[in-house]
Amino acid sequence: MSKRVTRIDELARDIPPARDLWPGISAAIEAERAAAAPAQSRRRSFWMPAAGLAASVLLVAVGVFIGKATTQQRQQVTAGTDRPGVETGAEIAVVPAHYQRDAEYRKQRKELLQEVNARLQTMPPADRAKVSASLETLRKSIDEIEAALGHDPANALLQELLVSSCQEEMRALTAVRDSGREEI
Amino acid sequence: MKVSGIRFVTALGALGLPLAAVAGTVDRTVAASPQGDVEISNVSGRVDVRGWDRNEVRVTGQYDNGVERVDVETSGSRVVVKVVLPRNSRDSDATLEVQVPKGSSVEVGAVSADVTSRGVLGTQRLKTVSGEISADISGDDSEVRSVSGDLTVRGSGKPLKLRASSVSGSLDLSNAAGSLDVVTVSGDAHVHMSEAKEIRARTTSGDLELVAKLTRDGRVDAEGVSGDLSLQLSSPGSLSLEIESFSGDITGCLADSVERVSKYGPGVRLNVRNVEAGPRVRAKTLSGDIEVCDK
Numbered sequence: 144m145s146k147r148v149t150r151i152d153e154l155a156r157d158i159p160p161a162r163d164l165w166p167g168i169s170a171a172i173e174a175e176r177a178a179a180a181p182a183q184s185r186r187r188s189f190w191m192p193a194a195g196l197a198a199s200v201l202l203v204a205v206g207v208f209i210g211k212a213t214t215q216q217r218q219q220v221t222a223g224t225d226r227p228g229v230e231t232g233a234e235i236a237v238v239p240a241h242y243q244r245d246a247e248y249r250k251q252r253k254e255l256l257q258e259v260n261a262r263l264q265t266m267p268p269a270d271r272a273k274v275s276a277s278l279e280t281l282r283k284s285i286d287e288i289e290a291a292l293g294h295d296p297a298n299a300l301l302q303e304l305l306v307s308s309c310q311e312e313m314r315a316l317t318a319v320r321d322s323g324r325e326e327i
Numbered sequence: 328m329k330v331s332g333i334r335f336v337t338a339l340g341a342l343g344l345p346l347a348a349v350a351g352t353v354d355r356t357v358a359a360s361p362q363g364d365v366e367i368s369n370v371s372g373r374v375d376v377r378g379w380d381r382n383e384v385r386v387t388g389q390y391d392n393g394v395e396r397v398d399v400e401t402s403g404s405r406v407v408v409k410v411v412l413p414r415n416s417r418d419s420d421a422t423l424e425v426q427v428p429k430g431s432s433v434e435v436g437a438v439s440a441d442v443t444s445r446g447v448l449g450t451q452r453l454k455t456v457s458g459e460i461s462a463d464i465s466g467d468d469s470e471v472r473s474v475s476g477d478l479t480v481r482g483s484g485k486p487l488k489l490r491a492s493s494v495s496g497s498l499d500l501s502n503a504a505g506s507l508d509v510v511t512v513s514g515d516a517h518v519h520m521s522e523a524k525e526i527r528a529r530t531t532s533g534d535l536e537l538v539a540k541l542t543r544d545g546r547v548d549a550e551g552v553s554g555d556l557s558l559q560l561s562s563p564g565s566l567s568l569e570i571e572s573f574s575g576d577i578t579g580c581l582a583d584s585v586e587r588v589s590k591y592g593p594g595v596r597l598n599v600r601n602v603e604a605g606p607r608v609r610a611k612t613l614s615g616d617i618e619v620c621d622k
Contacts, residue, residue, distance in 0.1 A: 267439075270457045273475045277495040277513040280532045284552040288613060291573060295592060300571050304613055307550060311529060315494050315512055322438075322456040322474045 252313065258320045274319055281312045348391040348420065355399040356385040362430040362449060363404035370410060370438045372420040378429030378446030384408070385426040393419025432466065441476075459496075464489060464503075477514070486522055497533070511535075515554075523547070530554040534615075541566070545606040551615040558619045564605035566621045570597040572612045580620040 259278070263271050288305045295301060359365070361382050367374055372390070384406045386399050393416055398409045410421045421440075427433060432449040435442050441458045444451060450466035459476045465483040475495040482489070486505030491498055497514035500507070504522040511533045520526065520539040528535055528549045535554060541547065541562040549556050555575070560566060570577055574593045577585045581597060588594030597619065610617050 267457070270439075270475050273495045277475075277531075280513050284531050284613070288552070291613070298573070298594075300573055300594070300611055301613070304550070304552065304573075304611065307529065308531070308552060311510065311512070311531065314492075314510070318472070318492070318494060319474055 252316070255313070255316045255320060259316050262320050262322065278312075278315060278319070281308065281315055284308055285312060349389050350392040350394065351396070352387075352389040353397040353399075353423070354385075354387045355397075356383050357399055357401050357406060358382065359384040359401070359406050359428050359431070360404040361428045362432070363406065363428065364434070365406045365408070365425070365427045365431045366434045366436075367408040367423070367425055368410060368436045369421050369423060369440045370412065370419055372410075372440045373422045374435055374437060374440055374442045375424045376433055376435065376442070376444040376447060377424065377426045378431070378448060379426045380429065381426075382428050383426075384428070384431075386423060388421060388423035390421035391419060394421050397421065397423070467505075482520075484521060486524065509535075530556075541606040541608075543605060547606075547608040547610070549608075549610040551612040551617075553614045554612070555615045556610055556612060556617045556619075558608065558610060558617070560606075560608060560619070560621055562606040562621070565601040566599065567601045567605060567607045568597055568599040568619065568621075569607075569609045570617055570619055571595070571610075572615065572617055574614045575612050575616040577617045577619065579618040580622055 263275060266274065285305065285308050288301055288308060292298065292301045292305065359382055365376075365384060367376070384399070386397065386408050388397070390397060390410065393412065395411045395413050398407070398411055400407045400409075406427075408423070408425055410419070410423070412419050427447065429446055429448050431447060432451070433444065433447050434452045435444070435454065437455040437458050439457045440455065442453050442455055442460045442462070444453065444460075444462040444464075446463065448465045451462060451464055451469045451471075453460050453462055453470070454472045455476045456473065457475045458473070459479070460471055460473060461479040462471060463481050463483070464471070465485070465487070467487040469487065470490040471478050471480055472491070473493045473496045476493070477496045478491055478493055478498045478500075480489070480491060480498070480500045480503070482501070482503030484502050484504055487503075488506040489500075489503060490508040491500060492508075492510040493514050494512045495514055496511070498509060498511055498516040498518070500509070500516070500518045500520075503518070503520045506525040507518065507520060507523070507527070509516055509518060509526075509528045510530075512531045513533050514530075515533045515535070516528065516530060517536045518526075518528065518538070520537075522542055523539040523545050524542045525545070526537065526539060526547045526549070528537060528547075529551070531552045531554060533554045534557070535549060535551060536557045536559075537547070537549065538559045539545075539547070539561075541560055543563050545562060547558065547560065549558060558579075568581070571588070572595055575595075577595050577597050581599065584599060585595050585597045588596050608619075610619065
């Protein structure tokens, strides 16, 4: 009987992706670095957050693959919700030490969500609704992929979509968080 | 700057700022390097960038009561144009036209201001939160970003590297060539490229339409979740295709070659492999449909 995957580290272990995903991830990080590089010589450019974004993207990759490479029993109780545009809830999890990087990814995402929610509150209502809906779409997409993985945990396409969707969510959250605060 | 009655009112009306709100105007010209950097920031209103043949940056426009002043500063080969607001003020409008040497590299940062750019040949990095961007892009390594604003970008037809991304906004890109990295979450993207060497496109729920003529070593990597992908591709050699959808359909002129991934599970794919090195196309979706044609 299949079950819904609720955490990325619940994915089946020892299943190689259909292709080596690292070149794509690395290219994305390098692209962000390249965008950030000229900014370093400037006194205060709005491209500076790209370095932080690259770190977030890397955390997603590390988080996903660390999670996949290790099997561990854990207890988790999730209260509230981590959707953008609403109050974040508290997550109580027993996280072994060797999950630290995965935990770091989740921690960073949670912090990012709090900042995004604060940023959304400063937006005009129409923009806030539009952006919140897009972020919710991203989260729903990740939920859909995780649900599908629950039925077909070895599916390489779904694994690839999950990784890139998590990365895209971090990119989008970072873009919203940083929007408008560096320009002036 | 003093402008007499009727001419002043007419000029302001033409530039779109509410007449009653105008508190000040700016008309500054500074010397600039022909290939220098120009950095412009404005919260709300409008920024129009124009490339011209002079080695000067000229800033004209007006602003309302929420704006303290407009600074135009030069440092080496860099010119910074900044709309300065009183502390903690965000309720402001400034409408600026900035003429720059056409070889300049331009950065524009805006919040709700709309941005247009014409005639600039250098690298451009244009960013808004909710404003719309309409730009002609000729410079390599350019980037256009928004959170909720729509993007309309026209390339010059010569190869360059371009990144375009929006969270909720749509993207319309035409006459581009070279390498493109495009990302939208919920906005639709329409991309028309010639001489496409590398295209990476990702959408979550928005639809992607890609019409491109690939180079002999061209690469396309397109991904959607629930958004549909439409790929109309031509190339000098035979395409190698790796197309797969978990629960969507694959249609188009190659649909006869579509096969099920599994006898019992969901999923369809289209694999066309050519022995010779040539253009390669990968496209994946979760539930979005993929239409692909190589003619």
